[in-house]
Amino acid sequence: MHAYSQRHMISTSDLSLRFGKRVLFDEVNVKFTGGNCYGIIGANGAGKSTFLKILSGEIEGTTGNVNITPGKRLAVLKQDHFAYDAFPVLETVIMGHTELYSIMKEKDALYEKPDFSDEDGIKASELEEQFAEMNGWMAESEAGELLSNLGIDEDLHYAKMADLSGNQKVRILLAQALFGNPDILLLDEPTNDLDIQTISWLENFLADSRDNVVIVVSHDRHFLDAVCTHTADIDFGKIRVFAGGYTFWYESSQLALRQQQQQNKKVEERRKELQAFIE
Numbered sequence: 452m453h454a455y456s457q458r459h460m461i462s463t464s465d466l467s468l469r470f471g472k473r474v475l476f477d478e479v480n481v482k483f484t485g486g487n488c489y490g491i492i493g494a495n496g497a498g499k500s501t502f503l504k505i506l507s508g509e510i511e512g513t514t515g516n517v518n519i520t521p522g523k524r525l526a527v528l529k530q531d532h533f534a535y536d537a538f539p540v541l542e543t544v545i546m547g548h549t550e551l552y553s554i555m556k557e558k559d560a561l562y563e564k565p566d567f568s569d570e571d572g573i574k575a576s577e578l579e580e581q582f583a584e585m586n587g588w589m590a591e592s593e594a595g596e597l598l599s600n601l602g603i604d605e606d607l608h609y610a611k612m613a614d615l616s617g618n619q620k621v622r623i624l625l626a627q628a629l630f631g632n633p634d635i636l637l638l639d640e641p642t643n644d645l646d647i648q649t650i651s652w653l654e655n656f657l658a659d660s661r662d663n664v665v666i667v668v669s670h671d672r673h674f675l676d677a678v679c680t681h682t683a684d685i686d687f688g689k690i691r692v693f694a695g696g697y698t699f700w701y702e703s704s705q706l707a708l709r710q711q712q713q714q715n716k717k718v719e720e721r722r723k724e725l726q727a728f729i730e
Contacts, residue, residue: 460484461506461525461635461664466515468498468505475501477688478515488657488665490675490697493685499668502685503637506666519635524548526633528641532620536613540603540623543612544594547627551585554578597626600652618644632660638667642674654678672697
């Protein structure tokens, strides 16, 4: 698996982010490889959500780069619940795969032309070929299945986003992020407003997409333990990646802390002994 999955990656090189005098990230070099799910943890204000925004290109770092393996597709769980109000639910989900969606729209526009020329015919057949390569004919049924699994009933699939509740929109935007099996998936608090059953479905879904890179920020420790193979800890502007889920990381860090304290105690005792000896 590794030889294949190593190609599948997103990384940062010398990434820094400063707001005035405040340094949020300081020359971060970190790699996320295929086949792994990374839980981003850190204190409130450490920059967990900001880091995902930098990876997705929504925010630019002050210095350094984000590198994505060429040809790999990145998808993000969108946070703006009103961004798609003008669109039907099913279309909103398919929009998650931007390239497929733009081919779909271009194709539809061509067929709607009243003066469809030979050139249009050639262009249309090229688009049809790309569309088929991307499994476009299955797009609607795949989007529908995701929606149903996330608790959005079929009678809502053609409704306008504007007519849905906030809780339903959360699920639709999650379906949008998961749609089309993205190579790199960025999820910020994906379990907010989900019931236990849906969270359990999401855990299984992520466990099955094992060739991909999943990077998740969540306050739900049980969820992090269920899905994460690695923990990425943001602390003092640096990011350190550890193998294992949240609980494993927490127990290891507590153990390291206790060992350090014992070490300090021994040093202090030794210092006192020497002091007494000198006196």
